[in-house]
Amino acid sequence: MTDQRLAHVFVELADTLVDEFDAVDFLSTLVERSIELLDADAAGVILRGARGTLHVVAVSSERVEVLELFEVQNEEGPCLDCLTGGEPVVNVDLVEAQARWPRFTRVAEQLGFTSTHALPLRLRETNLGAMNLFQTRRTPLSSDDLLIGQALADIATIGLLQERAVRESALLAHQLQSALSSRVSIEQAKGVLLAREQMPVESGFELMRSYSRRGRLPMRQVAQRVIDGELTAEDLRL
Template sequence: MTREEQLAEAFVGLADTLADGFDPVVLLDRLAGHCVGIVGADTVSVMMATVRGDLRTMSVSAHAASAELVQTQTREGPGRDCYRTRLPVDATHLDDLDGRWPRFTAQAQEAGYGAAHALPLRVNHQTIGSVSLLLAAPTGLLPGDLRLAQALADVAAVALVHWSPDPARPMDILTHVQAAVAAKATVEMAQGMLVEHGQLEPAQAMEALLAYSGRNGNRLTSTAQALVRRTLEPSVVLAARG
């Protein structure tokens, strides 16, 4: 299987919250496994925040570090700092940290690791945990691999907050499908209104809808509904095209 095929399967597996057997534990185990098997980390741990703001280890890849190191990461290290700052943390040379994480660094080096990264586990700009990636080589991962790991973490986090312990009923799925169909119809009606009002091509009308929605922090469907209901004037939306 090529890496592209692995990635396709990984993203589908992380996002399919309606699949049989899908649950949060399986989801985070998959995330850790993909960060090892596809991204190239040697050991990965996924931590999530409790209501008190403490970090709890939710998953550790099969090539696990010592239990002591796993526990230390919830209190000290790149994963903890990543969660606190909401920003990625890179420690590509653990032997050159000037005492930043003394306990974590000593335990990681003793276990044979030379570099570490941490990425935020986030949903809609809210950080709910972090993903720690440990590597034996003291050089760390390439920027492209880190972006890939962040994308996998983002998909997993979104799937996590949309997971429900109750299996989806066929009627629930049908309701969501019909809502999407109705939303598309509303957008097309709004697009037609802009085409007529501004003497535009359909693609130009869609650009105006997207520009206005993005500038005002609205969903595309919300803008379309406002146009269709006549609570928003086409001229106001067209002005967003600049």
């Protein structure tokens, strides 16, 4: 990894720090770039909603979504510990963590993962959520890797909060709820594409995301048009 590539990633994420941005797309970019820069195999982001409920908002694959949902539903795993303590949980060998997270480690190993990390999305006393990183190899993150990973998580936190949200809790709640509502619409649209056109859910998401970016449209709007039958897979490819 070159310094030039690292700088490009930070600029790419910082470019979204405006009054209006697509939170799901932003967090999906965070997940993708974290995998690239930290040599992970998969990643996901869990956010805490306005009432404290945890939600899976961005994932790198369907198997990660399964694992993250399992973690939330069973209240057990690295992200939960990271959220509770507000500190990174890193370089955890899943074999050694069986006593710590028995149900989580069983499912994680079934999905092919051997180690995990969790980094907090935190600013001062505000803890929005956490990002999980998963590896199929037992390759520990170095101190430099952890600095980069936490810096990426910090940019994501700032992007979600925005300066006004630090001062106004109502804006924070609205921003997070918008991201969670977008996620629901996107999941419905992925299901529509699967049922209507037998398109794998991951392919459907990437098509909608590409269409959103080309047309400068919010992901939620694109997803709703898919649900309403206004956009087909062929339309999304144009």
